Amino acid sequence: MMKASPPGWRTDVPSIWHKYPGGPGAEPPAGFRKDYDMLILECPCCGVKADETELQAGGEAHLKRYGPGSTDEEFDGYMFSRKNPKGVHFERWRHAYGCGKWFLAARCTATLEVFGTYPAQSKEPPADLQAKIKAKRAGWEGYK
Numbered sequence: 001m002m003k004a005s006p007p008g009w010r011t012d013v014p015s016i017w018h019k020y021p022g023g024p025g026a027e028p029p030a031g032f033r034k035d036y037d038m039l040i041l042e043c044p045c046c047g048v049k050a051d052e053t054e055l056q057a058g059g060e061a062h063l064k065r066y067g068p069g070s071t072d073e074e075f076d077g078y079m080f081s082r083k084n085p086k087g088v089h090f091e092r093w094r095h096a097y098g099c100g101k102w103f104l105a106a107r108c109t110a111t112l113e114v115f116g117t118y119p120a121q122s123k124e125p126p127a128d129l130q131a132k133i134k135a136k137r138a139g140w141e142g143y144k
């Protein structure tokens, strides 16, 4: 007898926890998709394609920091104002259960499409990544 899925669970895609016996990282059985509806980011530090269970989100990337000597408005903006766009977004991520290093990722918050990842030390997204995003999102205004 087949066990029924809990209410609200999608049955059109495999869940790694109740249908996918190999678990994360294992080859899926025939008929199962490898991309099991999880966010997968390639860590630019170690090259591993990590799913979201291995990653820690770190908020918006490319924030301009303000500290001592800044105005209250500048510091307030740095502390509390975030873009939170519907569309292309640049984020900080840490490969928490891998190499442990921080990196940056560009993805679409509406479709969850990942455009690419790049080192955390980058002052701005790499030019080839920006060109790739512009080619896919004609109305994109740029990362700033």
Ligand SMILES: [Zn+2]
Pocket: 043, 044, 045, 046, 047, 048, 095, 098, 099, 100, 101
């Ligand atoms: Zn890594």
